[in-house]
Amino acid sequence: MDLLILLCTVLGIIGSSFEDQDSVTQWPAALHAQEDQSVTIHCNFTHSASSSIYLQWYRQDPVERVKYILQRYKLSGVPEDGDKAPGVEDRFSSFLDAPNKYTYLNISGIKMRDSAVFYCALRPTVKESGLSC
Numbered sequence: 001m002d003l004l005i006l007l008c009t010v011l012g013i014i015g016s017s018f019e020d021q022d023s024v025t026q027w028p029a030a031l032h033a034q035e036d037q038s039v040t041i042h043c044n045f046t047h048s049a050s051s052s053i054y055l056q057w058y059r060q061d062p063v064e065r066v067k068y069i070l071q072r073y074k075l076s077g078v079p080e081d082g083d084k085a086p087g088v089e090d091r092f093s094s095f096l097d098a099p100n101k102y103t104y105l106n107i108s109g110i111k112m113r114d115s116a117v118f119y120c121a122l123r124p125t126v127k128e129s130g131l132s133c
């Protein structure tokens with residue numbers, strides 16, 4: 001079964017404490033996968049504050065609002081860490097390379113129900129109005 005996973009660049013999910021030059025770039029723009037395959041969605045970002053970085057992944061399918069999946073974060077002086085929304089399966093994992101301003105979302109064992117638009121975002125995510133596809 002060929003599945004289509006849509007990806008989307010987020011321009012405006014950026015909180016008021018962020019600077020204008022903060023941004024995220026996601027690729028590829030769209031991804032086809034076979035059931036049970038693994039897929040990786042890449043995201044790089046610019047971030048003007050050096051003290052702490054939170055990179056979050058969200059998904060939106062046709063019948064639901066944007067939902068938080070998981071995040072990775074790096075705070076100064078402590079190792080990188082992360083957390084997930086309740087109920088998110090182990091099939092979803094993420095990696096953050098803070099110095100190189102790069103993160104990815106890995107989904108293994110792809111299922112039909114995973115088809116959605118996925119968003120990479122810098123926290124805080126106070127606005128949804130800037131979503132653009």
Ligand SMILES: *[C@@H]1O[C@H](CO)[C@@H](O)[C@H](O)[C@H]1NC(C)=O
Nearest residue numbers: 023024025043044045046101
């Ligand atoms: C992300 O990487 C691409 C390709 O290397 C680059 O063109 C783009 O400017 C980068 N975006 C950010 C926000 O760093």
Ligand SMILES: *[C@@H]1O[C@H](CO)[C@@H](O)[C@H](O)[C@H]1NC(C)=O
Nearest residue numbers: 038039040104106107108109
């Ligand atoms: C994604 O997860 C699968 C299954 O755990 C693993 O084999 C693969 O190496 C992972 N890919 C990346 C880029 O981490």
